[in-house]
Each structure stands twice: as structure tokens, then as C-alpha cells.
Amino acid sequence: MxxxxxxxxxxxxxxxxxxxxxxxxxxxxxxxxxxxxxxxxxxxxxxxxxxxxxxxxxxxDEEISSSSRRNHFAVEVESIKECEAFLRNKGLEFMGPKLRPDGVPQIFLKDPDGYWMEFTEL
Incomplete structure (x- = not known):
């Protein structure tokens, strides 16, 4: 397969x-x-x-209780800086941007049900 x-x-x-x-x-x-x-x-x-x-x-059930980002899905964006500006303009709370050990920038955002969404620029 x-x-x-x-x-x-x-x-x-x-x-x-x-x-x-x-x-x-x-x-x-x-x-x-x-x-x-x-x-x-x-x-x-x-x-x-x-x-x-x-x-x-x-x-x-209630919101996902874990604050861990281990369970998440990720999307690639063209520009992490534009993504950050977009999220700030919307008044959303998020984590990052921060760099992975290999230098790739990430932003994490929690949705209304507690699911984590990652934005990354590869």
C-alpha cells in the first residue's frame, strides 16, 4: 500500500x-x-x-483538559509573520512564534473545543 x-x-x-x-x-x-x-x-x-x-x-464532554500540544494538527502558511499579524488583528490568544530545534517557526492556537492547531512556515 x-x-x-x-x-x-x-x-x-x-x-x-x-x-x-x-x-x-x-x-x-x-x-x-x-x-x-x-x-x-x-x-x-x-x-x-x-x-x-x-x-x-x-x-x-467538556473541553480537552490537557494543555499539552502533543495532540494537534498543523497547516503550512506562506509567512509566519503574516500569520502572527492576522491572529493578533483578530484578537486571538496564541503561543509563539517560536522556533523548533531545526529552526522552523511555529505558532499554536487553541480552538473553542480545546483542540490545538499549529501554523508553520517550512
């Missing part, structure tokens, strides 16, 4: 409307309207040219 690429990241969220506002309006991700008529609520957003973020409605 040969894996071609990652297709999507799925996040189980408490309130899909709140998550849609965060990812769609705040982060300005483009909604992907190709989502089939599943028997549960949700929304899809584009992450680059072929990958997507799937928000799945129905989570009932």
Missing part, C-alpha cells in the same frame, strides 16, 4: 455553529460545500488545495 497524502482532519465538536464561526469567520477558512448529507451535523473547510477539516457535531 502506498499512501498518497493526508485527506482530512476530523474534529468532534460540541457546537458546530460555534466551530463554524471560529474556523470560517475568525480564521477565514473557505467552507467546502461538497459535504454529503450525513445523518449527523457538521461542516467541512478547505485546508489547502486538496485537504480539508471536517467538523463533526455531537460532542458532549
Amino acid at each position: 502506498k499512501i498518497k497524502e493526508i485527506n482530512h482532519v476530523a474534529l468532534y465538536v460540541r457546537d458546530v455553529g460555534v466551530s463554524m464561526k471560529f474556523y470560517g469567520e475568525t480564521l477565514e477558512l473557505e467552507q467546502d460545500f461538497r459535504r454529503p448529507a450525513f445523518d449527523f451535523g457538521g461542516a467541512w473547510y478547505k485546508l489547502g488545495s486538496r485537504q480539508s477539516l471536517h467538523l463533526l457535531d455531537g460532542r458532549t
Whole structure:
């Protein structure tokens, strides 16, 4: 078997409307309207040219309690400085930018459900 690429990241969220506002309006991700008529609520957003973020409605537990960023997903941005300015302009709290040991800059942002999203410039 040969894996071609990652297709999507799925996040189980408490309130899909709140998550849609965060990812769609705040982060300005483009909604992907190709989502089939599943028997549960949700929304899809584009992450680059072929990958997507799937928000799945129905989570009932509390926010993820760990402050660890070990469980996260990452997206590549063209400019970490532009990303930082964008997030600051939106009034969002985030960690970074900081450099990995190999010199790659990273910013971490927590969503309304406690999931960590990494922005990196490769």
C-alpha cells in the first residue's frame, strides 16, 4: 500500500455553529460545500488545495483538559509573520512564534473545543 497524502482532519465538536464561526469567520477558512448529507451535523473547510477539516457535531464532554500540544494538527502558511499579524488583528490568544530545534517557526492556537492547531512556515 502506498499512501498518497493526508485527506482530512476530523474534529468532534460540541457546537458546530460555534466551530463554524471560529474556523470560517475568525480564521477565514473557505467552507467546502461538497459535504454529503450525513445523518449527523457538521461542516467541512478547505485546508489547502486538496485537504480539508471536517467538523463533526455531537460532542458532549467538556473541553480537552490537557494543555499539552502533543495532540494537534498543523497547516503550512506562506509567512509566519503574516500569520502572527492576522491572529493578533483578530484578537486571538496564541503561543509563539517560536522556533523548533531545526529552526522552523511555529505558532499554536487553541480552538473553542480545546483542540490545538499549529501554523508553520517550512
